[in-house]
Amino acid sequence: xxxxxxxxxxxxxxxxxxxxxxxxxxxxxxxxxxxxxxxxxxxxxxxxxxxxxxxxxxxxxxxxxxxxxxxxxxxxxxxxxxxxxxxxxxxxxxxxxxxxxxxxxxxxxxxxxxxxxxxxxxxxxxxxxxxxxxxxxxxxxxxxxxxxxxxxxxxxxxxxxxxxxxxxxxxxxxxxxxxxxxxxxxxxxxxxxxxxxxxxxxxxxxxxxxxxxxxxxxxxxxxxxxxxxxxxxxxxxxxxxxxxxxxxxxxxxxxxxxxxx
Numbered sequence: 679x680x681x682x683x684x685x686x687x688x689x690x691x692x693x694x695x696x697x698x699x700x701x702x703x704x705x706x707x708x709x710x711x712x713x714x715x716x717x718x719x720x721x722x723x724x725x726x727x728x729x730x731x732x733x734x735x736x737x738x739x740x741x742x743x744x745x746x747x748x749x750x751x752x753x754x755x756x757x758x759x760x761x762x763x764x765x766x767x768x769x770x771x772x773x774x775x776x777x778x779x780x781x782x783x784x785x786x787x788x789x790x791x792x793x794x795x796x797x798x799x800x801x802x803x804x805x806x807x808x809x810x811x812x813x814x815x816x817x818x819x820x821x822x823x824x825x826x827x828x829x830x831x832x833x834x835x836x837x838x839x840x841x842x843x844x845x846x847x848x849x850x851x852x853x854x855x856x857x858x859x860x861x862x863x864x865x866x867x868x869x870x871x872x873x874x875x876x877x878x879x880x881x882x883x884x885x886x887x888x889x890x891x892x893x894x895x896x897x898x899x900x901x902x903x904x905x906x907x908x909x910x911x912x913x914x915x916x917x918x919x920x921x922x923x924x925x926x927x928x929x930x931x932x933x934x935x936x937x938x939x
Contacts, residue, residue: 727743805922815899829850843855885910
């Protein structure tokens with residue numbers, strides 16, 4: 679019995695690693711949008727197509743699969759245009775944050791700590807009074823589409839102002855408050871709601887909106903639950919509950935990471 683000679687070169691290893699990375703990122707993206715089952719279905723179809731066309735070399739079946747692949751690729755682009763846009767947006771955000779010569783001076787560090795301190799104080803008081811809130815701290819990605827849906831503010835970050843904005847029955851309390859470069863940019867903003875089906879049932883619309891934006895950008899979103907007063911932080915496509923005393927450290931570390939790139 680003869681066996682097919684097989685050699686694995688350096689270029690083949692790079693090729694395999696690139697395909698694995700693309701598949702992994704695609705799975706992560708679809709899992710966040712609640713479409714992980716679709717990923718496995720597409721992967722199974724591609725494997726069958728590869729076996730039919732290149733291993734067993736069935737011409738008629740292979741030609742049929744080739745047509746389905748060519749049409750299906752266009753259909754997937756149309757169906758998942760939002761997810762594809764999210765994918766490239768995250769890549770662009772990471773690329774724009776890389777800089778070998780980017781440093782923070784003492785004034786920027788002090789301003790950043792003061793901003794985090796004001797937000798932390800506001801969240802601490804709102805948590806104690808069970809005042810619902812949704813605060814978005816912008817990263818490198820532009821949130822113009824989000825801020826355009828709300829009311830422009832352009833005010834200095836202040837704990838008292840944040841508490842007034844989210845005070846019950848005020849015109850701006852419903853929606854997200856966007857913070858960027860040490861300024862309160864806009865309030866009552868509409869955020870995209872996450873479609874992730876694994877989100878715990880105890881999380882309400884604010885939490886789903888925070889997670890939805892964290893899935894699509896590098897922003898850090900803070901949620902104060904109106905039901906329990908529990909504080910949650912959403913970033914990098916995940917959301918978790920944090921203690922009030924730990925909020926300052928969580929926000930400050932996120933701010934330092936974005937600045938250092």
